[in-house]
Amino acid sequence: MDVSWILDNLNEPQRQAVTAPLGPLRVLAGAGSGKTRVLTRRVAWLLAVENASPWSILAVTFTNKAAAEMRGRVEAMLEQPLGGLWIGTFHGIAHRLLRQHWQDSGLPRAFQILDSDDQNRLVKRVLRELGLDEKKWPPPAAAAFINHCKDEMQRPADVVDDGKPARRQNQRIYAAYQRECDRVGLVDFGELLLRAYELWRDRPELLAHYRERFQHVLVDEFQDTNTVQYQWIRLLSGGQGDVFIVGDDDQCVYGWRGSKVENIQRFSTDFPGAQTLRLEQNYRSTGVILQAANALIAHNARRLGKNLWTDAGDGDPVRIYAAFNEVDEARFVAERIRQWTENGGQRQETAILYRSNAQSRLFEETLLGMGLPYRIYGGLRFFERAEIKDALAYLRLVANRDDDPSFERAVNTPPRGIGARTLDLLRDAARADSSSLWQAAMRLINNHGLGGRAAHAVRRFLDLIEMLDASTRERPLPERVSAVITHSGLRAMYEEDQADKGEMRVENLDELINVTVRFIAHIDPVIIGAEPTPMDWLNAFLAHAALESGERQAGAGEDCVQLMTLHMAKGLEFALVFLVGWEEGLFPHSRSAADERQLEEERRLAYVGLTRARQHVYLCHAEQRRWYGRESPQSPSRFVREVPETLTQDVRARAKSRTQTLTAAPPTAAAPGGLQPRQRVRHAKFGEGVVLAVEGEGYHSRARIDFPAAGGPKWLVVAYAKLEPV
DNA sequence: TTACGCTTAAACTTG
């Protein structure tokens, strides 16, 4: 058979990976080494050469985006739909299993998925019920504890009591929270994975069935797996079988979310006979950028080891810009982007990558001021918007009256006179006979346990939900959603909202109806089952809303400068990249500095940043930065130093002043601004110092000054620095 | 029940 189409344009290691004999295989795929290509070709290889049935293949990714891309590429390559082939996220596949085996999983047929917002709300309520002070036990911390336990496959009973009161208390909270979820049929994200694991672990006949079926398992971004994901894959494959994993231990940057970089490292011991292949040829960046990235990541101790190379030539040095302060940094970056576009470069080929979102503001302002269109990634996603969550809360009450998080959200949105006082009464009543808020509300009304006014308001709310359900029960999903948006009063509330966002929110509510139409057209038959009732459609849609919260909000269209965090940039590439705020405390973040493991993760993030660039990369740091409203001296990140000097070039004077430096007098002569080398000066923050050198003229004339008290020499822009002669 | 001023704290974010 002619299989050349599968092997076209593959280099030797890629070809080895695609054609590898069946069995456990670990592919260490460096940044830009053709990882997705290898994964999709491997699927084609299994189908075309190994004669695998689509039914026997399971491909797992982390994000919906990656899953969609993989499905699209494989379908395009094979020019046929993929039938029984399962491609999806860990959560999506776990969800599918639980829907199919809800009884064996101990779940109600119409179980609902809690997103992290709902989870926080529920945790809050549990804390209140346990009589715990929210100041002392912040709900997000308790939720984090619960999620961490589930990542680590620990049920409340498995939490080891180390005698510490905090842990004991968290364990109690976890147990109470889980009782609540189980009572009402709510499943959080961690629960999806853990239940799916337990389903197979506790039902040998089911496990045998899926082992028989999924002869071929492929996992993308394996370095990001957490414990339960890892053990789930291990359980399915029985530690052998055809398991094809792809990942890069140097790009594991989600440790704080449960990812265990050890998983990709221990694969070879847990899967006996596993082979390892390395994809090290990079098709993205210049030689200098790769050498810089290699040198930086070499400072990490716990690595499998890998060296990226290219035959594309060295390219430009890594440019380092020491800005005076954050304003200067932003101005420099914007100015360079302007030059890039003047030389014919596209704005969308440029990216400003920062460690934390708070850094974006100044870049935004500066780009706006210069009239450069930009796009910020990191806003809310469609299903996370307040108005959408409002509408979903009503829908969820329609689906399940006992859904307390939704009850709390919907009950006074729009305001209908049911305030904190009344809600407290409902909560107390619900806790007293461990029922849902809905049931408590009904009882209180019947027992006249509420004041006349409150009772009337609550009754109207209950009637509203019942009406929404009854009147649309047999109608198609889009009509039900439309009815909820209108009769709940949400549409009217946002229409009356004179504030800037009201109009957009109404548009979003309308878009929600369109989303349901598209959802129905693309439904996964396994999820919806045969002969679905309208209620099945509603439940499936609600699960969809929780699992696929949509693209992150982004600004204007057209050709834009791209602004995002380093985390969001993973997987993307740009011709020109600015890595900004490379200062100790900011990057690496001060919270990571003390711990070696976390520091290594920060370094991997730096590695991710560098390897985003195809042609040009700038490392920027400021000598001084206004941060949290305080002005503070900053020192360059250790990561700047970890890039060998032979690969870097300091950017000093502006392009404009380059001609000036050519004609400028030697630095021993009197310098502009009245500063001269060896002169002693005083700076408000850095104390006394000695001028080492001066360059440039006018607004951007800069001086290198040694401040012994502030940790050594710094470049300062004379116009900003307010230096006093001593 | 809502509105305003005070206190506090501040990474990264998939499903």
Place this chain on the structure above:
DNA sequence: TTAAGCGTAA
């Protein structure tokens, strides 16, 4: 600096 959460006042 800013945004969110909370207690007190209207």
